[in-house]
Structures are given as C-alpha cells and as structure tokens.
Amino acid sequence: MRWIWIDKFIEFESGRRAVSIKNVTLAEEHVHDHFPGYPMHPATLMIEGMAQTGGVLVGEAFDFREKVVLAKVTRARFYCHVLPGDQIRFEANVMGEVRPEGASIEGKITRNGELVAEISMMYAHLDQSRAPLELGDENFVFNEDFIRMLRMRQLNQLKPSAQAARDVKVPLRRRIVITGLGVLTPAGNSASALAEAVRTGRSAVTAVSRFDAGPFPSRVAGEIREFDATAGIRKDQARYVKKMAKVMAVDIQLAVAAANLAILDTGLPLGDAKANEPVLPTIDHARLGMVFGTSFIPTELDDLAEPARASFVDGKFSLKGWGSGGIPKMFPLWLLKYLPNMHACHTGILWDAQGPSNSLTTNEAGGLLALDECARIIKRGWADWMLAGGAESRISPVLMMRYNLVGRLTTCNDDPPTACRPFDVTRTGQVAGEGAAVIVLEAREAAEKRGARIYGEVLGTGAGQTTAGINAVDADGRAVAVAVRQALAMAGVQPAALGAIVAHGTAFTPQDRSESAGLVAALGPAARKVPVTATKGVTGNMGAASGLADLAAALLFLKDGQVPPIVNCTHPDTEAGLNFVSGKPVALTSDLVLVTANAIGGQAAAVVVKLNR
C-alpha cells in the first residue's frame, strides 16, 4: 500500500506556501469501511493529507536534504463530512520561516471554497543519515523515488525559481528561432548581398544620385538603385502593391518589399489564389503578426512643389495663399503616404496577418526594438510567427539638409567608398543611407514541426533609454549598457562567452563613443577580448533598418567562423577599450553574437543570438 493521501500539487512557493488537491472516490476501499453503509473520507486521512502537503513544503525548503517528521498536530477542527465525488483542496502556509530544526504550518482544507477543516501542525527535521536508524526507513512516506518524481513532474513546473522571483527579466519557456530574412540595402537586395559586401570589404556608398546634391555639404550616400516590391508574390498581392504604390513613400515600399522577401525565405508555401486559398495556407493567420521600427518620413518635394507655388502672393510664400491656393493642390491622400505605421498596415493586409501588429518610432533603434517586442509577443504565447521589421530612407533633400544642419553627416565627399569610417580615429560623421530588413521570428516548436531552415535562435533582447536630449547621446552610453545587460541576462550568457559583437557604429564621433562606453560598462573585462565589427562603412546609416540588417547579415557572414573587419576602420579608436576588428578577419570563438543599436535621441537596443551553423 502506498500511504499517499494527496493527488497532486497545484501551487508551490518555495519555503512559503503549497496547495494540493485530492479527489475522493468510491474506488477507494477505506471510503466504504470507515462507517459501513455511509461512505466518507476519514478525518484522520485529511490530517495525513495536510501533513503530506506541509511536509513536502517544509522538506523542499532544504532541498529534501533532511527527513521531515510530523512532531505535533497543534490544532485540528473539522466542519463537515467529505463524501465520494468531492474534491478537497489542502493549503499549507509556513508560519514565519522554515528553520534548521523544523517549522510550523497553518493549514486549511476546503471543498469548492467551503471550509472543511483547519489544521495546524509542527514538523521536526531529522538528519537524513540518522533518521532510518532511529525510526526505520519504512516509516517515512517520501522515499527517494517519490521525491524525484515529485520534482520532475510537479514542483519544477509549479515553483517559480528563486531567480525568477528576484528578476522578472528571466525568459519564459517558449524558445524563438529565426527562419526568414528579407533585406534590401545599398549593397543589394538580399541578406547575402550585404553579408558578402561586408566580408569582402566592398562599400556601396557613392555620390548622391537621387537628387542634385551639388549645394549640400554632404554629397555621398548609400542608395538602393532599384527594387521590386512585387517580386515572388502572388498576382493578387502584386496588384495590391501596384495600386497602393501611390500611397507608399519609399520607406513603406522598402518595408513591404523586405517583408515579402522574408516571408518567401521561410519556405512557407503560398496558397493558390485562383482556388481562393489563404496567402499562407499552412499556418494560422491569427498567429501571424508584426512590429516595424520606422521613422518620420519627410514629404517628397514633388508632392509639395505645386501647392507651394500656388501659395505665392506677390512673389512670396504666404500662409493665406497656402490656405486658399495651396491646400486644394495637395494630393488628398498625402497623409496616408507618409504615416509611419503604414509599413505594418500594408504588410498586414498583403499577408492577411491577423495577429498583434505595432509600429515603433524609435529612430535607429527601431528595428532591434521591434525584434525585442516580437520576441516578447511570441513568449507570451500571443503569436507563433512575428515579422520584426525596420525600414527607412534618408536619401531625401529635406532629411539630408536637416542632418547636415545638426552636424551629423560627413563632408568628406571626395572618395565615397571610404566616407563612412566607424570606430576609426579619422572618422568624420555619418553617411546617409537607406534600407529595409525584416526577420521572421518563429516559435521553435512551430519551426521544428514544419522542418524549417533555422538561421539562429534569439536568446535575449534588451532596451535602454537616456534623457540626453533630442539631438544628443550620453557620453557614458548608459542606454546601451542597460540594453546589453538586459539582453545578456535574459540569454543567461556571460560577456566573455560572446563570440562577436556587431555594433551600430555610425562613424559620428559622439555616437560611436557613447556606444563604446556603454559596451565597456556592460561587458566589463570581456570588452577588451570579444571582437567587434560593424557594417555601416558598406551601407551608410540606414536608420531604423540598421540593427536588423546587421543581424540578418551577421547570421550569414559569421557562418564560416570568421569575424570580418570593420570596413574603413584602419586606425581603430584605441581609447574606446574595445577589440575592434581591423584589417583582417579574426576567428569566431563562439556562436553567441551580440548586436546593438544606439540612436541619437537616446534609444538603444541589444539582442543576443545563437548562430545555427
């Protein structure tokens, strides 16, 4: 006979509280024999059930190293009978704390919320080795097998770990993998094109060709020459994109194009439009969502020119003229073309994504922060597929003039390919760029079930903020430090275990220095060892697309076990305290990679991934 009088635990807080249940049924012999003719659950066995609930609670507090014996039933009061068919609930609360010599508990038994009994008891700890000698092993209910099973099957799931109680950033159990990459950058329209340009040190920065930048102080840029937002998608989807193009600024078109590439890259089959199938018939569209990192989009001058001309009164621009002559000439849907949430809007419609959808306007940190949010959404169990996106074009006369005026852009225009020099002592500022990157995050169980190709696993993400000001960064890089620490903690990765860091590195000195300081603060002594690379020498600053494009490319360019050098970083800033890769690649010593983003304005983000290679 097994002397066990509870069925299972349903709540367990180590050293504090435990709740178990017991189903009383006619299948049990003792129910019939206690009072023949009136089957009921004996009160003594309720005391034993409470003793076992409290006994496991007390024993677990010292990791079952000591035997627990019931020393005294201080008080037991019963209020009603428990009959077959009832489920009773034992709740044991430790009075004060579990001490080396033992503990007291206060217990309560209920049935559907109705009080059945109140029982208080005391336990004594006996030394594990002495106890069997004094009392005989057979007198202990909980043997090793019982405790092993209890731990495996119940307590490990119920008990929030001590770490979790202290630190809410501990990951939930769902694991997240990367199964699709869609990237458009000045280096080409795929993640591998960017990876290859970084590996071979080929910069895609050229003289500005989009508009006449002649009078501008900065006349170099990373431009995307052409792309097709309808490539590879269904005819009905292509029709939608074509029709909506009039209300999609280039940022939005880039985002849609990257999302298409990313989804097509997952290998999820497209449905047959003629047969009226959903776009992705093998997945539940309610479990597909997205978050995009975006930026404000300046109105194209072509849209403004005619209304502006119509606003002139006596040869001068006039607000009154704008009201009477200008506004009627404005394209009536202009707002839809420039809203920063339309990336997700069109992508969501195009792919019938019915799950969570959001847009984050956090400047250059937007893409990685989107990934942070996507990972959390999957962990919460609200979606199985999330598109983490970022898209931005800075190749606009309005934006380039603005960034010129605030002194962020380089004015070294003579040799475009070497204009952007991240972490180099001769750096002179950012190069305006444009791009889009979408990374498909998928719950690991979903990806494994469909045999998906897995690029890597997202282990940890983090976000940080400062109050440095709208056009500033903190010199001590505290936002970066917060984000990196969070990402490492969530990943459970020590700084020294990292194989490589792909830093934001825009080549704008205050921004590079702030990022370096933040990395040094978060990584400690490991900062001098882990190789740091960066990609903006190739692309220029792609704004909200940056971090995700870096991550996507890194998943590919690190595959051969080499960390490529930072393009155009020939004289690394030695004062930074980091191990910048310069000149030639270095060996990747582990598959754990940190990617960071550090925006002017104070937003920072970090992600730790494990490469699958």
Add this chain to the structure above:
Amino acid sequence: MALTYDEIMEKVREALVDALGVDEDQVVPTARIGADLGAESIDYLDIVFRLEKAFNIKIPRGDLFPDNILSSEEFVQGGKLTEKGLQELTTRMPYADLTSFSQNPNVQDIADLFTVDMIVKYVQAKLGSA
C-alpha cells in the same frame, strides 16, 4: 477650343491609371470604376483630385459621385430607388446612362453607373458650361 471626347478620355485614362494602379488598356468607356477597376471609397477622393488638376476645374463634393441620395427615405425604400429617387438621380447624373438601371433600380447596383464613359461625359458637361 473645346476638347473632344477622345481628348478628354485620354486625360481621364491617365488620371485613373495613376489613381487606381490599373493598366491603360483596362480603362475603356464601359469599364465600371468599382467593379472593373477596383476603386474603393477613398479612391473617389483621389480621382476627383486628379480630374480637377488635369482639367483645371472645380468638382464640388457629391457632384460627380452623388453621395446623399441613398441616405434619404424619400428616395430609397426596401433597397430600391423610389420613383422620386430615380428622378433625383436623373437630375443629379444627367451624364450617366440610366436606361437599364431604371428597369430594376437596386441600390446595390448604383455603383455600376460610375463608368469611365460617365466621367468623360461629366467632364465634357463641366467644360462646356464653364
């Protein structure tokens, strides 16, 4: 000199191609703006804007695409236009061909009256009276 039907048609075609992302050869006189060319409610605003620009005319709200007939009980009953409603529609859309619609004036078929031909005739009337 007044523009011919074909000249107006050419500009209307350009406006519709830009507004609706359709191919030029889809924009034929009989094509319905909604059912054939895929216009949604917000596109009508865009079409009006592009026509105003192309022909340098003013198109008051509800003039080209009457929008307040359907909300009146006087004009609509049981999902069909009343005799009065049909009269109102004829006055408001003199350039539309109501012959077959008036046989069975279902409200849900009213969007089919908005054809490319109707727009061209509207512009013609507008330019003629200017």
